[in-house]
Amino acid sequence: xxxxxxxxxxxxxxxxxxxxxxxxxxxxxxxxxxxxxxxxxxxxxxxxxxxxxxxxxxxxxxxxxxxxxxxxxxxxxxxxxxxxxxxxxxxxxxxxxxxxxxxxxx
Amino acid sequence: xxxxxxxxxxxxxxxxxxxxxxxxxxxxxxxxxxxxxxxxxxxxxxxxxxxxxxxxxxxxxxxxxxxxxxxxxxxxxxxxxxxxxxxxxxxxxxxxxxxxxxxxxx
Numbered sequence: 001x002x003x004x005x006x007x008x009x010x011x012x013x014x015x016x017x018x019x020x021x022x023x024x025x026x027x028x029x030x031x032x033x034x035x036x037x038x039x040x041x042x043x044x045x046x047x048x049x050x051x052x053x054x055x056x057x058x059x060x061x062x063x064x065x066x067x068x069x070x071x072x073x074x075x076x077x078x079x080x081x082x083x084x085x086x087x088x089x090x091x092x093x094x095x096x097x098x099x100x101x102x103x104x105x106x
Numbered sequence: 107x108x109x110x111x112x113x114x115x116x117x118x119x120x121x122x123x124x125x126x127x128x129x130x131x132x133x134x135x136x137x138x139x140x141x142x143x144x145x146x147x148x149x150x151x152x153x154x155x156x157x158x159x160x161x162x163x164x165x166x167x168x169x170x171x172x173x174x175x176x177x178x179x180x181x182x183x184x185x186x187x188x189x190x191x192x193x194x195x196x197x198x199x200x201x202x203x204x205x206x207x208x209x210x211x212x
Contacts, residue, residue, distance in 0.1 A: 001209060016122050016131055023129030025122055028185040040209065074204035075197050079134040081205045091181050098180040099187045103107060103146065 005078040015080040020069040026090035027098040064088040111184040121186040126175040132196035133204040170194040
């Protein structure tokens with residue numbers, strides 16, 4: 001954890017969020033050190049909200065929490081992966097995943 | 107595609123890369139508009155290298171290319187998802203995925 005590179009993103013690391021069962025990508029969010037520490041100590045996903053500029057427990061108001069199954073980081077320690085048990089939809093639009101907009105290929 | 111928000115990240119959008127078969131997360135990279143256009147027009151994954159500051163076709167030198175199966179974007183148009191057929195390992199370390207470092211939970 002000390003190896004994590006929070007400097008590259010001005011204190012924030014992007015977090016890929018994946019469903020442990022379906023393996024679908026649910027969302028991309030950002031964590032500062034405090035958000036990661038809270039995630040690791042509570043077992044539930046915490047993030048830093050860039051728009052609201054505050055620590056945020058996913059699902060605290062909506063109930064759509066993310067129970068952590070695994071936290072991993074990549075080869076250069078500048079990205080995180082949370083593998084989670086998603087309760088209800090992950091997206092604020094009510095869709096299960098935030099990645100519901102397909103771009104046409106060719 | 108016109109909806110995509112390249113401004114938030116100073117011209118770059120993070121790209122989550124997922125294996126179409128195993129559903130594993132392979133890596134996180136960044137795309138500018140040109141990289142996305144090349145990806146859509148050629149059917150192979152292109153990125154913007156932040157360290158080398160240039161357009162980069164994944165696997166051009168290593169042969170470890172990523173054939174595009176699907177490109178999607180998220181609900182607020184500031185993240186991309188490439189679902190790919192990965193040839194060889196995705197990570198420069200020789201590991202199949204860049205996310206091979208697990209953090210302990212609790």
